[in-house]
Structure formats: structure tokens, C-alpha cells
Amino acid sequence: MQLKARFAMLVWFLAAMTFAGAIGIPKGFNVTTLLIFLCSFFVSFLQPTTFSVDRGDKLLVWTFFAFGVSLIAASLYDHWQVKGLDKPSRFLLVIPVVFLLLRSKGPKEWMWYGIVVGSLLAFAHALYERVILGVARARGGEHPIMFGDTGMMLGLLSLAAAIYFFSQKRFNWLICSLFGGLAGMGASVLSGSRGGWVAVPLIGLFLLWECRDLLGKKRLMAVFSVAIFCIVTAVLVPQTGIQKRVGEAVSNIMQYSDGSKTATSVGLRFDMWKSAIYMFQQAPVFGVGESQVQPIKRVLAAEGKISAKAVPFDHAHNEYLQALSTRGIIGLFFLLAMYLVPLKLFLRKLRQHKDNWRIRSYAIGGALIPMCYMDFALTQTMFMHNIGVMMFAFPIAYFWAALRWAERDELAKLELKN
Incomplete structure (x- = not known):
């Protein structure tokens, strides 16, 4: 015992x-x-006697x-x-x-x-x-x-x-x-x-x-x-550093919105989210699979829909x-x-x-x-x-x-x- x-x-x-x-x-x-x-x-x-799975x-x-x-x-x-x-x-x-x-x-x-x-x-x-x-x-x-x-x-x-x-x-x-x-x-x-x-x-x-x-x-x-x-x-x-990081996020969003700069921390996330939504539309029930993430993102980058810098990321950051x-x-x-x-x-x-x-x-x-x-x-x-x-x-x-x-x-x- x-x-x-x-x-x-x-x-x-x-x-x-x-x-x-x-x-x-x-x-x-x-x-x-x-x-x-x-x-x-x-x-x-x-194995205590009081044990029971509920x-x-x-x-x-x-x-x-x-x-x-x-x-x-x-x-x-x-x-x-x-x-x-x-x-x-x-x-x-x-x-x-x-x-x-x-x-x-x-x-x-x-x-x-x-x-x-x-x-x-x-x-x-x-x-x-x-x-x-x-x-x-x-x-x-x-x-x-x-x-x-x-x-x-x-x-x-x-x-x-x-x-x-x-x-x-x-x-x-x-x-x-x-x-x-x-x-x-x-x-x-x-x-x-x-x-x-x-x-x-x-x-x-x-x-x-x-x-x-x-x-x-x-x-x-x-x-x-x-x-x-x-x-x-x-x-x-x-x-x-909170002020600085929040300020950077706001600035990134504004730059992405007006198209002046998209390859920022927040901008790249937006591109990753955009590409994820596109993939979902292609295969809504079972998804495209992780192996297809970067190939599809390369196509989207070539078409100018996302930044090329978002391609190397193998997940959506969401x-x-x-x-x-x-x-x-x-x-x-x-x-x-x-x-x-x-x-x-x-x-x-x-x-x-x-x-x-x-x-x-x-x-x-x-x-x-x-x-x-x-x-x-x-x-x-x-x-x-x-x-x-x-x-x-x-x-x-x-x-x-x-x-x-x-x-x-x-x-x-x-x-x-x-």
C-alpha cells in the first residue's frame, strides 16, 4: 500500500x-x-475500489x-x-x-x-x-x-x-x-x-x-x-513594448488596406488567411491537405493575389x-x-x-x-x-x-x- x-x-x-x-x-x-x-x-x-468511470x-x-x-x-x-x-x-x-x-x-x-x-x-x-x-x-x-x-x-x-x-x-x-x-x-x-x-x-x-x-x-x-x-x-x-507592438499592428493594417506595403507581420497574416479561404473554397468538405498548401500559395503569389513572402509559411497562423x-x-x-x-x-x-x-x-x-x-x-x-x-x-x-x-x-x- x-x-x-x-x-x-x-x-x-x-x-x-x-x-x-x-x-x-x-x-x-x-x-x-x-x-x-x-x-x-x-x-x-x-485500482482503488472507489474508482469508476463516469x-x-x-x-x-x-x-x-x-x-x-x-x-x-x-x-x-x-x-x-x-x-x-x-x-x-x-x-x-x-x-x-x-x-x-x-x-x-x-x-x-x-x-x-x-x-x-x-x-x-x-x-x-x-x-x-x-x-x-x-x-x-x-x-x-x-x-x-x-x-x-x-x-x-x-x-x-x-x-x-x-x-x-x-x-x-x-x-x-x-x-x-x-x-x-x-x-x-x-x-x-x-x-x-x-x-x-x-x-x-x-x-x-x-x-x-x-x-x-x-x-x-x-x-x-x-x-x-x-x-x-x-x-x-x-x-x-x-x-x-506593448504600445510599440500595438502601434505596429495598426500601422500594418493601414498599410495593407491602402496597398502601400503588404509584406508586414500583419499583412503576411492577412495573405495567409486569404489563401486559406481560397483553399477552403476549392475543397470545402475534406480540405486540400497540408501537402498542397505551399503549391497553391505559389500559384496565388504568381497571380499577384498574395505576397510572395507569404508562400514559405506552411500554415495559416489561424x-x-x-x-x-x-x-x-x-x-x-x-x-x-x-x-x-x-x-x-x-x-x-x-x-x-x-x-x-x-x-x-x-x-x-x-x-x-x-x-x-x-x-x-x-x-x-x-x-x-x-x-x-x-x-x-x-x-x-x-x-x-x-x-x-x-x-x-x-x-x-x-x-x-x-
């Missing part, structure tokens, strides 16, 4: 370390997710399975593009991890510590690259956009951690979590990635709304006021348009299902447990992941990158299992009282 308990602790430690080493330690997430997957081979070693567990697993298989089928349909099987397979490999965590009763709250540490390490790494190394955009061994978006997600998850620690009256870790929230967002700012910034006001409002009863009206207004002050200050202070252009309406359906099914499952738990913050905190954290990705997807194809797949699929599995264990713990307490 003691050996099983230690094994369960190891599993949750690896889950926490996935967040802690996500981007603060270059490629750190690869090691922890691989180890926790290998641990799933010993899932039969953990409808939500099955729905999440089947969603991972369906999306992974749809991506694999699309790659094989696309002239047997075997090289495209790598990232889709991750959505299948996370399935045994779901069952492993559902059978591993351990310190699930370690995840909150991992998230806060991960945010602080991400900011420290970004600061080191910008100040010491003098690079223009922090990247931590990843593409700057992926680094920035992941940092933003860690920052927002740190705010969910702050809600958890506040509900448990653990004020030292509450303060650490708030610093973690600022650190994660700071890492995003230092990366210069604008796409993730949209998530701050939208998800911030979601967090405030969900914890309005926990905070009370006075605290809620105080938090809202401080948040607005921090956002306005970050925008107005030139050293953050997850929705990428799915539509390469996998058609069917591909978009499976993509939306991968976002919306987990989101609906976590939001349903929020409605079921209106006053229990030991459960609600995990539901909020889990809901933030698809929310963030749905925002990031507007300006980046997250699932074309290994970190994008891993930091979506595995954290959703972690939060779902943590939530289910929190429910079981509360049920056990009620049974003891009765």
Missing part, C-alpha cells in the same frame, strides 16, 4: 512539473509528459480519441503524409494518462505550486533573454509566439491558483500566485506576442464573474480596479482557417469539438458545485485551457507545434482528474458524516 501511495505521489509530482518546466526550462515539458506516459503502463498497479470521463477520452484519429486520417488521406502523424498521436497517448490519474489518489494540489513556479521561471527566462542576451523577443527554445502564449496561459492559471489559495485562506501562496499571474503575463509581453493579450480582459472577466460570491462586492470591485490599473499602466509604459483549408468542414468540426467538449465538461462542474471551492478551483483551471487556446487560435496554429499539443492535452487530463478526485474526497467526507 505504501508503494502504491508513493507511486501516486510521483504521478502528481510529474503533473506539477509539467507546468513548472513548461517554458522556464527549455523543452522541460517533453521530459515530464514522457515520464508520466511511461507511468501509465503501470496503471493496473493502481459519463464525463468517457466523453473526454472519446473526444481525445476522435480528434487524434481525425488528424491521423487527414494526414494519411493527404497522399499518405506519414510525417504528419507525430503530433496527432499525442492526443491518443494522453488517453492512458487520463486513466492513470483517475486511479492515482495523491496530492493533486501540487499542480497549483507547479503552475506558479512555472510562471515565475518563464518570466525569469524571458528577462534573461531580453536583458542579458539582448534578443528582440524572448522565446525559451520555442517560437516566440508559442513561448508568449504558453506564458500567458500559465499566468492566467496562476490567477486560478490564487482563487484556490484564497478560498483555503493560505495567504502566503495567494501572494505568490498573484506574482505568478503577473510573471506569466510578463513573459508574454517580453516575447512580443500580441495574440495572447486578447485573453487577458476576456478571461479576467470570466474569473471575476465566477468568484464574485467568494470575494464579495467590495473585494470584487477592488480587484477589478487594480486589474484595470495594471493593464492601463502596462499599455502606457513604453518599456513594456487554427480555424488551418483546419478549414487543409481538413475542410469535417476538420473544423473535430477541432471545435476538441475545444468545446472539455470546456463544457468543466463549466458543467462549475454549475454543479456552486459553493465548493475545493472542486470549483480545478473546474476553473481546466476551463481556462480551452478558453486560452480558442483565443490563441485566432493568430496562431497552436497544434502545429509540439508544445502547443502537449500543453493542451496533458493539462486538460491533469485538471479533469484532479477535479474528479476532489469530488470523490468531498463524497467521502459526506459519507463519514452520515
Whole structure:
């Protein structure tokens, strides 16, 4: 029994370390997710009598399975593009991890510590690259956009951690979590990635709304006021670079509109989106396949419809348009299902447990992941990158299992009282 308990602790430690080493330690997430997957081979070693798979567990697993298989089928349909099987397979490999965590009763709250540490390490790494190394955009061994978006997600998850620690009256870790929230967002700012910034006001409002009863009206207004002050200050202070990046975006849009300059950061995105829409029109049901993206873009460039500088990019810098252009309406359906099914499952738990913050905190954290990705997807194809797949699929599995264990713990307490 003691050996099983230690094994369960190891599993949750690896889950926490996935967040802690996500981007603060270059490629750190690869090691922890691989180890926790290998641990799933010993899932039969953990079989508590209380374990039972419910409808939500099955729905999440089947969603991972369906999306992974749809991506694999699309790659094989696309002239047997075997090289495209790598990232889709991750959505299948996370399935045994779901069952492993559902059978591993351990310190699930370690995840909150991992998230806060991960945010602080991400900011420290970004600061080191910008100040010491003098690079223009922090990247931590990843593409700057992926680094920035992941940092933003860690920052927002740190705010969910702050809600958890506040509900448990653990004020030292509450303060650490708030610093973690600022650190994660700071890492995003230092990366210069604008796409993730949209998530701050939208998800911030979601967090405030969900914890309005926990905070009370006075605290809620105080938090809202401080948040607005921090956002306005970050925008107005030139050293953050936000003003410059937003100004560049506005200038790029104006230049693209009047045709004076199209090969800008935003202009190239517009051309990628335009070509993606064209591809969708050519094959609306199944898409043209990833192998046809650049050949079609070369034709469009030759016809003067897009800039030649947009041709080398092998994706649309928009997850929705990428799915539509390469996998058609069917591909978009499976993509939306991968976002919306987990989101609906976590939001349903929020409605079921209106006053229990030991459960609600995990539901909020889990809901933030698809929310963030749905925002990031507007300006980046997250699932074309290994970190994008891993930091979506595995954290959703972690939060779902943590939530289910929190429910079981509360049920056990009620049974003891009765």
C-alpha cells in the first residue's frame, strides 16, 4: 500500500512539473509528459475500489480519441503524409494518462505550486533573454509566439491558483500566485506576442464573474480596479513594448488596406488567411491537405493575389482557417469539438458545485485551457507545434482528474458524516 501511495505521489509530482518546466526550462515539458506516459503502463498497479468511470470521463477520452484519429486520417488521406502523424498521436497517448490519474489518489494540489513556479521561471527566462542576451523577443527554445502564449496561459492559471489559495485562506501562496499571474503575463509581453493579450480582459472577466460570491462586492470591485490599473499602466509604459507592438499592428493594417506595403507581420497574416479561404473554397468538405498548401500559395503569389513572402509559411497562423483549408468542414468540426467538449465538461462542474471551492478551483483551471487556446487560435496554429499539443492535452487530463478526485474526497467526507 505504501508503494502504491508513493507511486501516486510521483504521478502528481510529474503533473506539477509539467507546468513548472513548461517554458522556464527549455523543452522541460517533453521530459515530464514522457515520464508520466511511461507511468501509465503501470496503471493496473493502481485500482482503488472507489474508482469508476463516469459519463464525463468517457466523453473526454472519446473526444481525445476522435480528434487524434481525425488528424491521423487527414494526414494519411493527404497522399499518405506519414510525417504528419507525430503530433496527432499525442492526443491518443494522453488517453492512458487520463486513466492513470483517475486511479492515482495523491496530492493533486501540487499542480497549483507547479503552475506558479512555472510562471515565475518563464518570466525569469524571458528577462534573461531580453536583458542579458539582448534578443528582440524572448522565446525559451520555442517560437516566440508559442513561448508568449504558453506564458500567458500559465499566468492566467496562476490567477486560478490564487482563487484556490484564497478560498483555503493560505495567504502566503495567494501572494505568490498573484506574482505568478503577473510573471506569466510578463513573459508574454517580453516575447512580443500580441495574440495572447486578447485573453487577458476576456478571461479576467470570466474569473471575476465566477468568484464574485467568494470575494464579495467590495473585494470584487477592488480587484477589478487594480486589474484595470495594471493593464492601463502596462499599455502606457513604453518599456513594456506593448504600445510599440500595438502601434505596429495598426500601422500594418493601414498599410495593407491602402496597398502601400503588404509584406508586414500583419499583412503576411492577412495573405495567409486569404489563401486559406481560397483553399477552403476549392475543397470545402475534406480540405486540400497540408501537402498542397505551399503549391497553391505559389500559384496565388504568381497571380499577384498574395505576397510572395507569404508562400514559405506552411500554415495559416489561424487554427480555424488551418483546419478549414487543409481538413475542410469535417476538420473544423473535430477541432471545435476538441475545444468545446472539455470546456463544457468543466463549466458543467462549475454549475454543479456552486459553493465548493475545493472542486470549483480545478473546474476553473481546466476551463481556462480551452478558453486560452480558442483565443490563441485566432493568430496562431497552436497544434502545429509540439508544445502547443502537449500543453493542451496533458493539462486538460491533469485538471479533469484532479477535479474528479476532489469530488470523490468531498463524497467521502459526506459519507463519514452520515
